[in-house]
Amino acid sequence: MKASLTLQEHHYELLKELLQHDDGTEGAAYLLCGNSFIISDPWDRQEHHKFISYAVEKVPDEDVVSQSQLHITWKTDSFVKTLKQAKIRGLTVAIIHSHSDLLAFSEQDDLNEPDLVDLAKNRNGLDTNLLSLILMPSGEMIGRLWVSRNKNIPLILIRIVGNAIRLHYPDRGKGIPSSILxxxxxxxxxxxxxxxxxxxxxxxxxxxxxxxxxxxxxxxxxxxxxxxxxxxxxxxxxxxxxxxxxxxxxxxxxxxxxxxxxxxxxxxxxxxxxxxxxxxxxxxxxxxxxxxxxxxxxxxxxxxxxxxxxxxxxxxxxxxxxxxxxxxxxxxxxxxxxxxxxxxxxxxxxxxxxxxxxxxxxxxxxxxxxxxxxxxxxxxxxxxxxxxxxxxxxxxxxxxxxxxxxxxxxxxxxxxxxxxxxxxxxxxxxxxxxxxxxxxxxxxxxxxxxxxxxxxxxxxxxxxxxx
Known part of the structure; x- marks a missing residue:
């Protein structure tokens, strides 16, 4: 199975506004996503789960326990409320937070997120998945899909669509140049x-x-x-x-x-x-x-x-x-x-x-x-x-x-x-x-x-x- 995300441009701009702070401290938000499930991609015959941004939800200031340029922690009350919204509309929840200098998931992310996966599955059902995203000051993004507390799948592509179409994927700009082009x-x-x-x-x-x-x-x-x-x-x-x-x-x-x-x-x-x-x-x-x-x-x-x-x-x-x-x-x-x-x-x-x-x-x-x-x-x-x-x-x-x-x-x-x-x-x-x-x-x-x-x-x- 492969997974990707389509992020509407106005949602992307709102996320940057919410997560990127002048003092460099990390920020966090939730993204409610629509689902596009493809049983067999016509080109590679793989199962593909595409997510589409539907709405952005801010993590309330009162839920934030602590934050710095290296971390952010918050209470899960707002996460549970967002899961409830997702269940009603048939959507998937993504948690997104900013990093100041690391375009990768940290060890702390790896430790914390499985517990959120368990919470999501207990609240919304065992077939519930959880997306996790990181936003950099440059605007670059990476993401992964948790299918169980022990297994996640890196997103192969994040598309930002609007007046501009931006593509984020591993090793962009590092491909082998085409002699034809x-x-x-x-x-x-x-x-x-x-x-x-x-x-x-x-x-x-x-x-x-x-x-x-x-x-x-x-x-x-x-x-x-x-x-x-x-x-x-x-x-x-x-x-x-x-x-x-x-x-x-x-x-x-x-x-x-x-x-x-x-x-x-x-x-x-x-x-x-x-x-x-x-x-x-x-x-x-x-x-x-x-x-x-x-x-x-x-x-x-x-x-x-x-x-x-x-x-x-x-x-x-x-x-x-x-x-x-x-x-x-x-x-x-x-x-x-x-x-x-x-x-x-x-x-x-x-x-x-x-x-x-x-x-x-x-x-x-x-x-x-x-x-x-x-x-x-x-x-x-x-x-x-x-x-x-x-x-x-x-x-x-x-x-x-x-x-x-x-x-x-x-x-x-x-x-x-x-x-x-x-x-x-x-x-x-x-x-x-x-x-x-x-x-x-x-x-x-x-x-x-x-x-x-x-x-x-x-x-x-x-x-x-x-x-």
């Missing part, structure tokens, strides 16, 4: 290449934008890619589907296989899923991803990814392209040519608030998928929306939108644009040769991006609490 390292530094090689990235939708994203990620040095698309290659795809050929149309080759074939020979492990993403087989793979590119053009798929980004605090970069030909007689110009890249995660507005998703159309798409006969009956009676004419599509524009998405992804990992330059919603007006960083007005009743109760909640009895 040497010139990329000259631009971004060698640590980024190591980060990219560890990441698991999902691409949902393998058409014009999705195939371009896959080609770019493979060349950037991403180590693990999952491709999701139920469709096969059709003749109308060939003008924009990177990696597809005319023979693929004859053979009705799945799009995911066409793209995977084009990534052969690169240092990337590719897993393919020729399924709709709400199928059970896809849930484990989606949960295994550190970041997801949403390249689907259907409302139903977008609606699911929109929820996923907030329940699992997994960044979803959603891509869209709108091309509309002018109605002028004899005109060959565009009335609209807009590319869009929207980043979804807690503290970011969602696709519902941006007006990108039509819930009615999403409902009808779901009906067509699960009961096509009923869909056709309702369509005849005008109870559902039928399919319209195909939209215009040009490979240069779909590829350009893919590049916009990759640029945002790289900036959040490496910061190449400079501080405070993450763009949550970027629209490129191709006809005006301009980019616009467009915000969105939050719907105060939005059940997703305004409802902090679901941020980082993780696994529920129903996937994303959707029937």
């Amino acid at each position: 040497q010139r990329q390292a000259l631009a971004f530094g060698e640590s980024l290449n190591q980060d990219l090689s560890l990441l698991r990235v999902g691409i949902v939708g393998c058409g014009g934008t999705g195939s371009a994203v896959a080609m770019l990620l493979g060349r950037l040095g991403i180590g693990h890619i999952a491709l999701f698309d139920k469709d096969v290659v059709e003749e109308s795809n060939l003008n924009r589907l990177h990696g597809a050929f005319r023979d693929d149309v004859k053979q009705k080759l799945p799009k995911v296989q066409a793209i995977a074939r084009s990534l052969l020979g690169l240092d990337v492990e590719v897993q393919t899923f020729q399924e709709w993403i709400n199928e059970d087989i896809c849930h484990e793979a989606l949960k295994s991803c550190d970041i997801i590119f949403g390249c689907t053009d259907d409302h139903s798929g977008r609606l699911l990814l929109n929820r996923f980004a907030y329940y699992y605090a997994t960044p979803v970069i959603d891509l869209g392209l709108a091309l509309e030909v002018a109605n002028d007689v004899g005109s060959l110009r565009f009335a609209c040519a807009d590319g869009r890249v929207t980043v979804l995660m807690p503290k970011h507005s969602c696709l519902l608030c941006h007006g990108v998703i039509d819930p009615v159309q999403a409902r009808d798409e779901n009906l067509k998928r699960i009961d096509p006969d009923e869909f056709e009956r309702r369509k005849k009676e005008a109870y559902v929306l039928g399919e319209g004419n195909p939209s215009p599509a040009v490979v240069t524009f779909t590829t350009s939108v893919a590049i916009m998405a990759i640029e945002e992804f790289l900036h959040r990992l490496q910061g190449w644009r400079g501080e405070n330059n993450a763009i949550a919603n970027r629209v490129r007006k191709f006809t005006l040769t301009t980019d616009r960083n467009q915000g969105a007005t939050y719907n105060p009743n939005c059940p997703i991006c305004v409802n902090q109760d679901i941020w980082g909640l993780g696994d529920r009895d129903l996937f994303l609490e959707v029937l």
Whole structure:
């Protein structure tokens, strides 16, 4: 079994505020975490328990018995109260404290924490686990998962996700440099290449934008890619589907296989899923991803990814392209040519608030998928929306939108644009040769991006609490 933690950026900043003191004394807090349990990671087939930060709880000042630059001790009253909260919400408790100069667990930590494990199991049940984390003045973090008083597992990765994406893992920056990516390292530094090689990235939708994203990620040095698309290659795809050929149309080759074939020979492990993403087989793979590119053009798929980004605090970069030909007689110009890249995660507005998703159309798409006969009956009676004419599509524009998405992804990992330059919603007006960083007005009743109760909640009895 392996374990990791996703820490929402605003929780990380709050922890630094609570734990880091001007006089160097150690501080402590609790972190309530959602659970994402993966029975079999699609790349290494290992069991993986991912934790997601849900809420930060301060250790009350009155509970602190003593503290110095070398230690902190506190009464367990607040720990028991936090365990009670965790039990009610189906969460896991993490204890986190600061060290001033040691990025490792001390002998005192090793002595004290097994007793807390026993207390947690006695209070919340024998299957209860306990996380333990250390925060350094530099912001670096390490952690471990206690599964019993005699056994703990080091966290393989701590992801901090927000306007910046920071990765903490053993020996970061000490990997073997890649000769293939040497010139990329000259631009971004060698640590980024190591980060990219560890990441698991999902691409949902393998058409014009999705195939371009896959080609770019493979060349950037991403180590693990999952491709999701139920469709096969059709003749109308060939003008924009990177990696597809005319023979693929004859053979009705799945799009995911066409793209995977084009990534052969690169240092990337590719897993393919020729399924709709709400199928059970896809849930484990989606949960295994550190970041997801949403390249689907259907409302139903977008609606699911929109929820996923907030329940699992997994960044979803959603891509869209709108091309509309002018109605002028004899005109060959565009009335609209807009590319869009929207980043979804807690503290970011969602696709519902941006007006990108039509819930009615999403409902009808779901009906067509699960009961096509009923869909056709309702369509005849005008109870559902039928399919319209195909939209215009040009490979240069779909590829350009893919590049916009990759640029945002790289900036959040490496910061190449400079501080405070993450763009949550970027629209490129191709006809005006301009980019616009467009915000969105939050719907105060939005059940997703305004409802902090679901941020980082993780696994529920129903996937994303959707029937």
